[in-house]
Amino acid sequence: MSVVNVLFLVICMTIDFKEQEIIMERVKALLKGEERFALVETYGCQQNVNDSQKYEGILQKMGYTLTDDREKADFIMFNTCAVRDRAEKKVLGNIGALKHLKAKKPRMVIAIAGCMSQQESVEKKIRASYPHVDMILGTRAMADFPRALEAVLVEKKRVINREENDCVLENVPTNYDGGCKAFVSIMYGCNNFCTYCIVPYVRGRERSRSMEAVIEECTLLAKRGVKEITLLGQNVNSYGKDMGMTEGFATLLGEVDKIDGIERIRFMSSHPKDISDEVLSVMANSKHICHQLHLPLQSGSDKLLKEMNRVYNREKYLSIVDKAKKLMPDLAITTDIIVGFPTETEEDFEDTLDMLKTVKYDSIFSFIYSKREGTPAAKMEFAATEEEIRARFDRLLSVQNDISYELNKKCEGEVQEVLVEGMSKEEGILTSRNYANKIVNFKGDESLVGKIVKVKITRAQTWILIGEVCG
Ligand code: SF4
Incomplete structure (x- = not known):
C-alpha cells in the first residue's frame, strides 16, 4: 500500500466543523446509499470517550450505521490511549487480529486514532508490521477525518496525519x-x-x-x-x-x-x-x-x-x-x-x-x-x-x-438523591449514582431511568451502596 502523508496545516485557533459538510456529503455519496457499518473502540480516559462520540457522530453524518460487531463493520477505528504500556500492547494485538477480517472483506477500512497514534514510534510500527491499517490519525487530526476517509475510499491509499496544531x-x-x-x-x-x-x-x-x-x-x-x-x-x-x-x-x-x-x-x-x-x-x-x-x-x-x-x-x-x-x-x-x-x-x-x-x-x-x-x-x-x-x-x-x-x-440510614442510569445486571435492580458518584443499587422498574429519585441507603458494601426508594 502506498502512503500519502497529509499535511493539513491550520494556524487558526478555532475550526468550525461545519466547513467539513461538503466533504462529509461527498463521502456519503460514495457509499451509494448502501448500508455500511462503523465501529469505534475506545481505550483510556473520558476525554477519549468524548472524542469517540465525536468520531461516531461524524461517521453517522457520513452515512454509517454504528455497530458493536467487528465482523459486521465496514469501518473500524481504535481510539487509543498512550498512558500505559499494557493498553498499547492490547491495541496492537487487536489490530493484528483484524488482518484476517480485512482479507475476507477488502472494503473494510481500519483506522487508529488518539494518543498512541500521535507517536512517531507507533507510526513506524504500523508502517512496518500492519499493512492492513488504512489510516493513522493523531490527537489533533479530527478535522481532517472526513477528507482522510474520502482519500482512503477513493484512492485506496493509506493516510497518515500526526500534525501538531493549536486548534x-x-x-x-x-x-x-x-x-x-x-x-x-x-x-x-x-x-x-x-x-x-x-x-x-x-x-x-x-x-x-x-x-x-x-x-x-x-x-x-x-x-x-x-x-x-x-x-x-x-x-x-x-x-x-x-x-x-x-x-x-x-x-x-x-x-x-x-x-x-x-x-x-x-x-x-x-x-x-x-x-x-x-x-x-x-x-x-x-x-x-x-x-x-x-x-x-x-x-x-x-x-x-x-x-x-x-x-x-x-x-x-x-x-x-x-x-x-x-x-x-x-x-x-x-x-x-x-x-x-x-x-x-x-x-x-x-x-x-x-x-x-x-x-x-x-x-x-x-x-x-x-x-x-x-x-x-x-x-x-x-x-x-x-x-x-x-x-x-x-x-x-x-x-x-x-x-x-x-x-x-456512615451512609447507612441516610436518604440520598440518586440519578438512575439504567437496569443493573441483576433482574429488577436499578443502578444509579449519588452526588459523590458512588453506585447505589435498588429495586425499581425502568420508568425511573433518567430520573433523580430519593433512596434510603440500607446497606453499605466496599464499592457500592444498596438502597430502597423512599415512599
Ligand atoms: S502532565 Fe499528565 S499527569 Fe501531569 S497534569 Fe498533565 S496530563 Fe496530568
Missing part, C-alpha cells in the same frame, strides 16, 4: 448516546510535564474552548434531556488561562450552574497546584455542582512529588483538602495514585498510605507506574523490584478498601 474544534457532530449523562470537553492538552506522563507530548499545549461554545453545548444537552454534565480537561483548573482569564474555570462553573435542566455538574481532572479558592467557593455555593472533588495526589511523599514535577507538597495538598472540607463538610474526595514510580522507596510508599488515612478518600484510582519512553522518568533507576511494587499495590488497595467501606457504612 480547537467546534460544532463537531457528536453521538450523545441519548442517556441522562454527558461529557463536555472544555479544554485540550496540558502544560504541566509531570515527569512520568506522556500526555503533554501527545496532546500538545493547553487550549481552551470559548465559554460561549461550552455553554451552548451544555444548553443543547439540557434540551435533549441530559441531567448530568461532566466538564473535561487534563487540568480544568487552568481553563481560560490561555485566553488571558484568571478565574476562568470558576466563572465557567458558575455559568453552567445557571443552565436550566442541568441537575448535576462534575468536573475532572483538577491539578492541585491550580485549584483556586474561588473554584471551591463556587462549588460550595452552587445549586448543581456535586460536592465531589477528584484531586489527583499521585504520591504522598514530598520527595517523589518533587521528582514527579507535581509542583505541590503534602502540606499544600492537605491545606486544599482542609479548605474544601470546611466549605463543604459533605465533600467526597477521590484521587489517583501511582505505585512504583522508579525512585519510590518503602518510606515513600508509607507516606502515600499515610495520606490515604489522613484524607480518607471515598475511592482511589491506583495504577502501577508504566514506563513511557520519551519522558524524564523513563531514564530513572528503579529503587524497588517488580515483586515489591506489586506487594505495595495490594497493600494500597487493602488500606483503601477499609477506608471506602468505613465511609460507605
Whole structure:
C-alpha cells in the first residue's frame, strides 16, 4: 500500500466543523446509499470517550450505521490511549487480529486514532508490521477525518496525519448516546510535564474552548434531556488561562450552574497546584455542582512529588483538602495514585498510605507506574523490584478498601438523591449514582431511568451502596 502523508496545516485557533459538510456529503455519496457499518473502540480516559462520540457522530453524518460487531463493520477505528504500556500492547494485538477480517472483506477500512497514534514510534510500527491499517490519525487530526476517509475510499491509499496544531474544534457532530449523562470537553492538552506522563507530548499545549461554545453545548444537552454534565480537561483548573482569564474555570462553573435542566455538574481532572479558592467557593455555593472533588495526589511523599514535577507538597495538598472540607463538610474526595514510580522507596510508599488515612478518600484510582519512553522518568533507576511494587499495590488497595467501606457504612440510614442510569445486571435492580458518584443499587422498574429519585441507603458494601426508594 502506498502512503500519502497529509499535511493539513491550520494556524487558526478555532475550526468550525461545519466547513467539513461538503466533504462529509461527498463521502456519503460514495457509499451509494448502501448500508455500511462503523465501529469505534475506545481505550483510556473520558476525554477519549468524548472524542469517540465525536468520531461516531461524524461517521453517522457520513452515512454509517454504528455497530458493536467487528465482523459486521465496514469501518473500524481504535481510539487509543498512550498512558500505559499494557493498553498499547492490547491495541496492537487487536489490530493484528483484524488482518484476517480485512482479507475476507477488502472494503473494510481500519483506522487508529488518539494518543498512541500521535507517536512517531507507533507510526513506524504500523508502517512496518500492519499493512492492513488504512489510516493513522493523531490527537489533533479530527478535522481532517472526513477528507482522510474520502482519500482512503477513493484512492485506496493509506493516510497518515500526526500534525501538531493549536486548534480547537467546534460544532463537531457528536453521538450523545441519548442517556441522562454527558461529557463536555472544555479544554485540550496540558502544560504541566509531570515527569512520568506522556500526555503533554501527545496532546500538545493547553487550549481552551470559548465559554460561549461550552455553554451552548451544555444548553443543547439540557434540551435533549441530559441531567448530568461532566466538564473535561487534563487540568480544568487552568481553563481560560490561555485566553488571558484568571478565574476562568470558576466563572465557567458558575455559568453552567445557571443552565436550566442541568441537575448535576462534575468536573475532572483538577491539578492541585491550580485549584483556586474561588473554584471551591463556587462549588460550595452552587445549586448543581456535586460536592465531589477528584484531586489527583499521585504520591504522598514530598520527595517523589518533587521528582514527579507535581509542583505541590503534602502540606499544600492537605491545606486544599482542609479548605474544601470546611466549605463543604459533605465533600467526597477521590484521587489517583501511582505505585512504583522508579525512585519510590518503602518510606515513600508509607507516606502515600499515610495520606490515604489522613484524607480518607471515598475511592482511589491506583495504577502501577508504566514506563513511557520519551519522558524524564523513563531514564530513572528503579529503587524497588517488580515483586515489591506489586506487594505495595495490594497493600494500597487493602488500606483503601477499609477506608471506602468505613465511609460507605456512615451512609447507612441516610436518604440520598440518586440519578438512575439504567437496569443493573441483576433482574429488577436499578443502578444509579449519588452526588459523590458512588453506585447505589435498588429495586425499581425502568420508568425511573433518567430520573433523580430519593433512596434510603440500607446497606453499605466496599464499592457500592444498596438502597430502597423512599415512599
Ligand atoms: S497534569 Fe501531569 S499527569 Fe496530568 S496530563 Fe498533565 S502532565 Fe499528565
